Amino acid sequence: MQLFALGLNHHTAPLAIREQVAFRPERLVEALANFVRVKPVKEAAILSTCNRTELYFATRDPHHAADWFAEYHRVALGELSPYLYTYPQRDAIRHVFRVASGLDSMVLGEPQILGQMKDAVRQAEEAGTLGVTMHKLFQRTFSVAKEVRSTTAIGANIVSMAAAAVHLSERIFESVREQRVLFIGAGEMIELCAAHFNGEKPRRLTIANRTLSRAEALAERFGGDVLRLDQVAEALPHYDIVVSCTGSPLPVLGLGAVERALKARRHRPMVMVDLAVPRDIEAEVAGLDDVFLYTVDDLAQVVASGMESRQAAVVEAENIINERVDGFIHWLDSRGAVPTIRALRQHAEQLRQAELERALRLMAKGEDPHKVLEALSQGLTNKLIHGPTRFLNEAEGAHLGDSIDLVGRLFNLHPDER
Structure with a gap:
């Protein structure tokens, strides 16, 4: 396998x-x-x-x-x-x-x-x-x-997706501090983004989620308020930045809802960051003049500039990984020997049981214990070396040398003992 x-x-x-x-x-x-x-x-x-x-x-x-x-x-x-x-x-x-x-x-x-x-x-x-x-x-x-x-320094000064979302918003707005931010969803990524945006002290921070208890827990942590998911379209005009990441199989924000929001905002710009896969925001929204819509692929361009400082750490990390791969492969290979080891132990146990039962029968008949033990040890020895001895006797030609080396390594025999 x-x-x-x-x-x-x-x-x-x-x-x-x-x-x-x-x-x-x-x-x-x-x-x-x-x-x-x-x-x-x-x-x-x-x-x-x-x-x-x-x-x-x-x-x-x-x-x-x-x-x-x-x-x-x-x-x-x-x-x-x-x-x-x-x-x-x-x-x-x-x-x-x-x-x-x-x-x-x-x-x-x-x-x-x-x-x-x-x-x-x-x-x-x-x-x-x-x-x-x-x-x-x-x-x-x-x-x-x-x-x-x-x-290694692979994680030093890391630029996260959440930090990139803040950076993208600051490209459009001079400062996040004066903006109202709406987060749709309440999972790990939204939590990370909320923490980054909260560090910039926005004017308002709101969490919208299908499950209000989770939204309320996040909102309390960041001093924000909450919305039900079905209230988002109506409240959308009041927000300058929207960050969405839900597990919904269908978009939670459609083109029509965003168009209505822009009209109510008198076409003041909006930044929308869609971190969900599948997407939460319909792709057509990107075509609206006053919306700056970014997806997870767009964020890659933001963080690319921070990568050079970590390239030296990559080489070091790759070396560690290659060594650990070798170690795991060795473990897997050793697993392949487990059935043979199990069978070998079972075979040896059967031989031991047979010799022990024979010795017990002899002692029950009154045989000399010393002679019984001597016969027991000889019987075990003969049976255990029978297989290797037969293997060597049947080896011929070029295979004989390999067979001798194999048995020598198997029983840890020194050259002068062979």
């Missing part, structure tokens, strides 16, 4: 493709259970974020995975194929290590991906799709990510 990683990300696929194959969080456990029913997948986890959707799985035959991926999302495989990548074993392990360490992120070294991967593992555990191999893989993954972040 081999490990594989299959998926697409911001390097290989545009947003329009990525949003078609994003897994809804509330259906992820169900999707995992469905995936492992595709024989012969044995273990699996799914990572689905704004920038990537990836399947990590263990199987003997990976060819069905791409078919399942396309079929599950009701997208033709031919449409997805140009954007998909599949990594086998060593490359898959290295990829998972790099993703968790932030080396494959849109924002190099960003820390959110590690938490997202831990969430993916928890969901796989809930679905019952993690076995010994992948459980060990993720244990090592989190250890590697911690080592990379603690021993």
Whole structure:
């Protein structure tokens, strides 16, 4: 059984493709259970974020995975194929290590991906799709990510997606301090964005969410107020900056709602940042003259300038990852010997039991214990070396030397003992 990683990300696929194959969080456990029913997948986890959707799985035959991926999302495989990548074993392990360490992120070294991967593992555990191999893989993954972040400068002065959202807003408005900011959603990304915007002390900060209790908790933390999701369209004219990131499969803000808001604002500009995949704000909104709409792909341009200072750390991080990949491959290889080791122990135990039972019968008949023990030890020795002795006696020609070396290493025999 081999490990594989299959998926697409911001390097290989545009947003329009990525949003078609994003897994809804509330259906992820169900999707995992469905995936492992595709024989012969044995273990699996799914990572689905704004920038990537990836399947990590263990199987003997990976060819069905791409078919399942396309079929599950009701997208033709031919449409997805140009954007998909599949990594086998060593490359898959290295990829998972790099993703968790932030080396494959849109924002190099960003820390959110590690938490997202831990969430993916928890969901796989809930679905019952993690076995010994992948459980060990993720244990090592989190250890590697911690080592990379603690021993290199990969996370120094990081420019996050949230900070980039603030920067984009400041391109349009001289200062966020005088603006009213509306956040749609109440997940981790919105929480991060709210923290960054709150640091600029905006005039007003509002959280809109389907579940008001979550919105109220965030609003209380940042000194803001709340809206129900169905109140957003009506309240939209009162906000200068809108940041949205929900798990909705359909847009929460349409072209018509934004047009009406602009009219009510007398066409004062609005900044809209859509961090959701699938998108929360209809793409047509970008065509309005007084709206500056940014998606997750646009934010990549903002953070690119901060990447140069971290390139030296990348080399160091890659070296750590390569060493840890070798270590995990060694562990996997040793797992391959487990059935043979188990069978060897079982064979030795059967020999021991047979000789012990024979000795007990002799002693029950009154035989001399010393002679019985001597016969027991000789019997065990003869049976245990019978296999290697026969192996050497049957070796011929060029194979004889190799056989002698093999048995010598197996029994730790020194050259002068051979």
